[in-house]
Amino acid sequence: MDATRFPHYHEHDNQNHNTMSRVTIDDLTKVYDSANGSIVAVDELNLTIDDGEFVVFVGPSGCGKSTTLRCIAGLETVTDGTITFGTKDVTEQKPKERDIAMVFQNYALYPHMTARENMAFGLKMSTDLDESEIDDRVKDAAHTMGIESLLHDKPKALSGGQQQRVALGRAIVRDPEVFLMDEPLSNLDAKLRAQMRTELQQLQHDLDVTTVYVTHDQTEAMTMGDRIVVLDGGELQQVGTPLECYHRPANQFVAGFLGSPPMNFLDVKADLEDGVLSHPGFALSLSESVTGQIERTELVLGIRPEHASLVSTPDAHPQSDRLIEATVTVTEPMGDVTNVYLDIGGESITVTTDGYPGVQADDTVSLLVPEAKIHLFDAETGTAIKHSDEPIDSTATEETTQFAETAGRS
Amino acid sequence: MIPDELRLTEAGKEVLFGLLTKAALGCLLLYALFPIYWMILSSFRTRAEITAAEPSLLPFDRAEFTDILSDPTLILALLEYENYVTMWGRFPVFDYFVNSLIIATVTTVLALAVGCLGGYAFSRYRFPGKSAVGGALLGTQMIPGILILLPMFLLFIWVQETLSFPLIDTYHGIIFVYTTFTVPVAVWMLRGFFDSIPTAVEEAARVDGCSRFQALVRVVLPMAAPGIAATGMFVFLVAFNEVLFASVLAGGDVTPFAIGIQSFETQTTAYWGEMMAASTVATAPILILFVLFQKPIVEGLTEGSVKQ
Numbered sequence: 001m002d003a004t005r006f007p008h009y010h011e012h013d014n015q016n017h018n019t020m021s022r023v024t025i026d027d028l029t030k031v032y033d034s035a036n037g038s039i040v041a042v043d044e045l046n047l048t049i050d051d052g053e054f055v056v057f058v059g060p061s062g063c064g065k066s067t068t069l070r071c072i073a074g075l076e077t078v079t080d081g082t083i084t085f086g087t088k089d090v091t092e093q094k095p096k097e098r099d100i101a102m103v104f105q106n107y108a109l110y111p112h113m114t115a116r117e118n119m120a121f122g123l124k125m126s127t128d129l130d131e132s133e134i135d136d137r138v139k140d141a142a143h144t145m146g147i148e149s150l151l152h153d154k155p156k157a158l159s160g161g162q163q164q165r166v167a168l169g170r171a172i173v174r175d176p177e178v179f180l181m182d183e184p185l186s187n188l189d190a191k192l193r194a195q196m197r198t199e200l201q202q203l204q205h206d207l208d209v210t211t212v213y214v215t216h217d218q219t220e221a222m223t224m225g226d227r228i229v230v231l232d233g234g235e236l237q238q239v240g241t242p243l244e245c246y247h248r249p250a251n252q253f254v255a256g257f258l259g260s261p262p263m264n265f266l267d268v269k270a271d272l273e274d275g276v277l278s279h280p281g282f283a284l285s286l287s288e289s290v291t292g293q294i295e296r297t298e299l300v301l302g303i304r305p306e307h308a309s310l311v312s313t314p315d316a317h318p319q320s321d322r323l324i325e326a327t328v329t330v331t332e333p334m335g336d337v338t339n340v341y342l343d344i345g346g347e348s349i350t351v352t353t354d355g356y357p358g359v360q361a362d363d364t365v366s367l368l369v370p371e372a373k374i375h376l377f378d379a380e381t382g383t384a385i386k387h388s389d390e391p392i393d394s395t396a397t398e399e400t401t402q403f404a405e406t407a408g409r410s
Numbered sequence: 411m412i413p414d415e416l417r418l419t420e421a422g423k424e425v426l427f428g429l430l431t432k433a434a435l436g437c438l439l440l441y442a443l444f445p446i447y448w449m450i451l452s453s454f455r456t457r458a459e460i461t462a463a464e465p466s467l468l469p470f471d472r473a474e475f476t477d478i479l480s481d482p483t484l485i486l487a488l489l490e491y492e493n494y495v496t497m498w499g500r501f502p503v504f505d506y507f508v509n510s511l512i513i514a515t516v517t518t519v520l521a522l523a524v525g526c527l528g529g530y531a532f533s534r535y536r537f538p539g540k541s542a543v544g545g546a547l548l549g550t551q552m553i554p555g556i557l558i559l560l561p562m563f564l565l566f567i568w569v570q571e572t573l574s575f576p577l578i579d580t581y582h583g584i585i586f587v588y589t590t591f592t593v594p595v596a597v598w599m600l601r602g603f604f605d606s607i608p609t610a611v612e613e614a615a616r617v618d619g620c621s622r623f624q625a626l627v628r629v630v631l632p633m634a635a636p637g638i639a640a641t642g643m644f645v646f647l648v649a650f651n652e653v654l655f656a657s658v659l660a661g662g663d664v665t666p667f668a669i670g671i672q673s674f675e676t677q678t679t680a681y682w683g684e685m686m687a688a689s690t691v692a693t694a695p696i697l698i699l700f701v702l703f704q705k706p707i708v709e710g711l712t713e714g715s716v717k718q
Contacts, residue, residue: 075613096619108610112632126619
């Protein structure tokens with residue numbers, strides 16, 4: 001998409017979209033009263049979303065991400081706290097006064113209207129544009145979404161993917177201050193979802209409209225947003241770029257939520273005098289720089305599956321004293337990589353190797369867990385104590401030493 | 411013990427169950443349709459045929475059937491039309507029918523207007539006393555009409571005398587009575603239909619610039635059209651068919667059809683044939699109307715609104 005294809009949006013950009021659409025959430029609290037007492041859906045959430053930024057709310061079901069989005073939309077009343085668009089406090093405003101557009105999980109198209117009428121409806125209700133101007137804008141938006149030929153169809157005549165495009169078209173035609181998207185891709189099949197994911201990113205980039213996107217899918221969270229907001233139990237867990245949250249998780253919840261297969265966790269005890277992490281299945285020595293950061297002895301060791309590696313020649317390995325013996329339980333060939341599931345002292349560990357790991361079930365293997373890559377969390381609070389040293393700038397180049405040695409590669 | 415070869419297979423059981431179901435439904439259908447058949451049949455009969463000691467179940471005898479088989483146009487010649495001609499002159503049948511239409515139509519419009527707003531409120535809002543009010547609405551349906559007939563009559567008299575506002579034998583009087591009966595049912599039926607409409611569609615409309623009322627009118631009501639049509643049909647039928655209250659509260663110029671046709675039974679004679687002819691004429695337009703309305707009801711209008 002370029003400016004000539006989509007003139008209205010860029011005109012509008014220049015007039016209004018400078019800092020106008022920064023979304024500020026202050027101490028947002030939402031409590032639902034039910035027969036069984038009150039439920040805190042969102043607990044004192046603070047967040048600033050910059051103008052034009054693409055922010056993804058991610059978390060498990062019931063974490064408060066959708067509720068927060070609906071509060072921003074004005075579809076839920078706020079129990080406490082404020083929501084500001086630019087300098088305008090919108091906390092008490094009705095949805096129609098907020099200049100927002102929303103895409104719903106089930107698309108929520110108007111079934112009795114054609115695609116064109118669906119897209120024109122918002123402009124008809126909220127602007128004083130005349131018929132021909134509305135028609136021009138609907139055509140532009142339809143062109144952007146590639147649905148010109150569907151404009152005369154009613155939703156029931158459209159496929160799921162087409163309905164989704166109409167729903168997106170209905171949102172972009174409004175040229176809103178803020179886009180709100182509530183799991184818009186979760187009803188699409190896997191292939192279409194991957195395609196729409198990149199298309200949506202491109203669209204958001206071109207329109208440069210502040211976007212809040214809610215998903216429970218960590219792939220969408222990692223790939224789409226400028227920043228991701230990880231929520232759990234109504235509480236903010238971490239805000240950061242996808243790579244920050246992935247490599248520098250603030251706590252064990254974030255570490256375990258992002259990544260597939262998820263990060264491995266092992267309960268360990270730290271012996272600070274000897275500088276050793278001990279587990280029933282192994283003992284790992286730690287360097288002084290790491291032990292210096294540790295204050296408690298009850299810890300959780302975290303290691304991402306791609307950062308642990310299998311060693312084919314343990315005796316010749318330079319760090320042979322750091323190798324852990326383990327038994328292979330299952331191998332899961334994915335084609336490009338293989339997930340190898342290991343048993344260490346009764347606990348399961350996943351290691352992602354290349355496509356041909358050269359091991360099979362019941363093999364005994366040696367596992368290398370590099371100290372630089374391990375994460376340590378406080379066992380009681382889950383707070384992160386040590387992170388892996390992976391770079392979090394997405395333009396960084398991988399150092400050669402970071403390639404994990406994998407059994408069978410030679 | 412049943413020998414194995416006589417035992418039914420699973421498929422056999424299914425076929426047998428299907429046949430039994432169809433037979434049972436057939437009996438019910440026959441039971442429901444026979445009076446209508448008898449009404450139409452009697453409307454084409456002479457007085458002597460109707461009052462015969464052993465009336466024939468069929469419209470024609472054997473010889474007539476043979477003739478009709480060779481020349482189907484004979485049906486028209488063999489039917490007795492006289493009732494359809496004479497009924498108009500004896501009593502103001504047409505006026506009765508128009509009265510019924512006016513009363514039933516206005517009742518339907520009022521009950522739907524109140525029912526839509528009430529049903530929507532019950533479906534979408536939480537308010538104190540919601541379940542109590544809902545239960546009370548349903549409770550009104552458990553009181554036999556005859557119990558409130560007399561109080562209603564006295565109330566009408568009282569209003570008429572103290573406020574000089576005529577209610578008995580007026581359109582608005584009987585429409586008021588029918589509306590009070592049908593609103594609770596309309597609210598409950600429509601509440602169910604509104605419950606089945608996803609809230610997201612309405613929320614989309616509110617984000618698109620609608621107030622809640624606009625979202626209701628422009629999005630929810632069109633989506634509930636099949637439900638509204640079904641509820642409307644129900645209310646219309648209740649108002650069209652009601653006899654008890656109409657017999658006391660709606661006489662004179664506003665006499666509805668259900669009361670009017672009773673005049674065919676006079677103190678000295680009963681004009682059965684004409685009564686049946688008038689009934690047939692009054693039933694036909696309603697039947698046609700309902701056949702036309704069936705399509706939007708059966709065809710789910712909400713299809714395609716949200717991805718399931």
